[in-house]
Amino acid sequence: MKIPLRLAKNKDLPSIGINHVAETNLCSQTLQLLDEYRAFTRSLSVMLENCTGCGACAKACHSYLGTGDFFNIPAARAGLLRRIFVRYFTWSGRIFGGFAGAGEIERGILDRWVEYFYQCNACRRCAVFCPFGIDTGEVVLAGRNILSRLGIVPSFMADIARNELTSGNNTGILEPAILDSCSFLEEELLEETGLQIKIPVDKPHTRILYLPSSSELFVNSDTLMAAAKVFHYLGLDWTLSSMLLEAANYGLLFDREVMKKHNGRIRAAASAVGAKKVLMGECGHGWRAARMYTEGANGPFPFQLQHILELVAECLPELRLTKLPIRATLHDPCNYGRGAGLVDGPRKIMRACVADLVEMTPNRDRNFCCGGGGGLLMDEMKQIRMQLGEKKAEQIRSLLPLDYIAVPCASCKAQFPLLIKHYGMGEVRTGGVIDLVGKSLDMRGSAVFAGREPNLT
Template sequence: MPEYKGMVQPQRATDAEMRKIHIEPVPDELKPEKALEYLDQIRKKFRSFVLAMESCTKCGQCAENCHTYLGTRDPNNIPTNRAELIRKIYKRYFTLEGRWFGKLVGAEDISLDVIEEWYSYFYQCSQCRRCAHVCPFGIDTCEVTFIGRQILHWLGITPKLHATTGAAMEKVGNHTALPKPGIVDTLEFMSEEIMDEFGVEVEFPVDKPESDIMYIPSSADFLLNPYTLMGAGMYFTYIGANWTIPSTVTEAGNFGFLFDQYWTQRGNVMRLLNAAQELGVKKIVWGECGHGWRAAKMYIPSLADRPVRWPITHIHDEVADMIRKNELKLDPGKITRPVTLHDPCNYVRACGLNENMRTIMRACVSDFREMYPNGADNFCCGGGSAILFDDPEMYQRRILLSKKKAEQVRATGVGKDGNGILCAPCSICKAQLYPMVEEHELGVEVKGLIDLVGMSLVWK
């Protein structure tokens, strides 16, 4: 497989598509000036950004710990060099030495070419935060990338995938633009599939008032990952839960977190809270989406326009707790195929889901094989932060970014006989890993963790 060098860029949203998400694109001749204005606002607001700009010593620790660099060997994909794309502008305009000595101290004038570099490399970073995990100073280059993407968005430069997803979320509450009738029909079909395959009667309530639990699935579970949603339905039925799925929020991911943490992310939070209030639920349970869970757990309280009076938990936490209380009977003998676990970056490096995933895994399967490194040390799948671009150049780049993950999976031996399972408990990880296992010929089937719960339940 060839190594791709130089800039590659995802297809960007048109001006009309940007206006659908409340952005008036900035004319090219004004982009450099406006980029500086936005950068100035950011540096005055976030001390963490200033720390990242002024504290890096270029020790290089992040280089061999970045799957993007390991896959592409493009120097600009070394995390410190990626941050340097914006740091050199920061130096030029916001430090004395940069204003006085310019290129002698690594400073550079802002230009359209620089902004194009930002667009290329900030959307090759999957926001996995492994660089922060190993940095001796704790510098989180992911935060720099987030800020770069936000500035690009304000300029009117956003990938088509992200912009159209944001617009669909605002319109119907899921990124596939699936309306309520389509949601209900799909869930009825899943009920029939569960009866045919497992012999269990499962109802998927939609917009059921006064439910104890409001479950937020990934919208991909309606199309690409049906066994994840079927597994959740089987679990809630097994425990006798009074639960519902809100038709207005059928997307666990908050894509605004990945490109626009102001209007888009906040709008998705408001939609969620409105649904909980209108249905009169008591608790919100999140489905399998890594960045979505991080955005929910860490950002909802600060973005909400009202007190958040509902506890918000993850379905993995719920299931693991039931297992520990011996209130959920699972038979690992039902799944004898070898299984390895991919740790989604946002779960293990941001949300502390490490041990709960393993509690569930050990209860569900009889041949669990860890990949190494794992947990918080694990490598990204290569598709994090929704860099799931299908245009030819970016698709090939995605496969390169998955090179390290493919090496990890192969080393476990689970695919040796072509019968293994790669468990990926995150919707975006699944979307990346489906083509990855084919391109790298890994001999495994990708499944979610809640898929395995549904398959191993022992019905009373």
């Protein structure tokens, strides 16, 4: 199935540290990059060489279930890379060739890689259902890494990566705009609660650095405002940073060098404000990148790292919450459920905030991806994303009537409204988990904490 993916132009690549590769060198360069990648990580070779093609992953993959395209079966998707890998880097492929499923490298195969590696949300659900635990997400990320080093990058990713590297956030907001919208949100908060709730930026000597998703400044501002309310209520000493106003790390999804650079900013930004703790906002792959990749990318990290949902879940006894009279469900973002093990915190919070919490089936680490993960949020991919989200739509439909779907991930927040509208369920509202805390929090309780520093770890 052809996908309408727009690729970045060659002249835009050097700004994200990628060099264009001439058409004639593509094949030889691919083999060299593949060789480097297999020396870089154990997962690629061991996952490609052990697949027996049993097909158990087919029923686990929302991408295959939604599109019905054979190459969207995880084993077949990985097979596009496997045939080249086996041919050039294993004994069986070199000796037996096509008999062992090997194939020669050719220009056409790279087009297939682009096509199918960008129809995968890297949600890792196949790894949960593979008898061997083969994670096709890893293979896909390896493939995307190789493609981007060949100069084949979706322009959407390239733009975001450039923004991340220059301004420290996905949308490329510069400091004046950050200050401006924070002041605006402070006014909104004043109007709503009658309290002077600050949203500090670059405040020196602060204990906690909060990294929201940059979309929270404009689109999902309820999340940031709710977070500010909770921090104010708890009397936390926190700040945003203008040099890193982003939990997301798109480098994780297509280029490890970009990932490393952007990840390195966490440490720099935390040192700059003198923070002891880095608190990550609601962003799925961002939380996985920070929690699971920081050590491997940039080594020692002298700060605590926590997710805002974990912090709020810990502080629930201190918050005076009134249950909202709504029927709500929680979507477990793939990178929380399978990628970073954050499933109990959001549930605890939801149970405290809403009267009727219903669970999706399946949920937690077996939850289906919404179809917006893995960096596929580009406009031109909307039609495909709707297909990828078919399973999720079915899950939601079986829970109707619903008032609210809590999606604590910025990619999911972008995908869900489109998805439920596409499948005719436009009346359901979506938003973060923290948004609910903001709505059900009784700010009068904050007086209890006035003037004291809560002893949080």
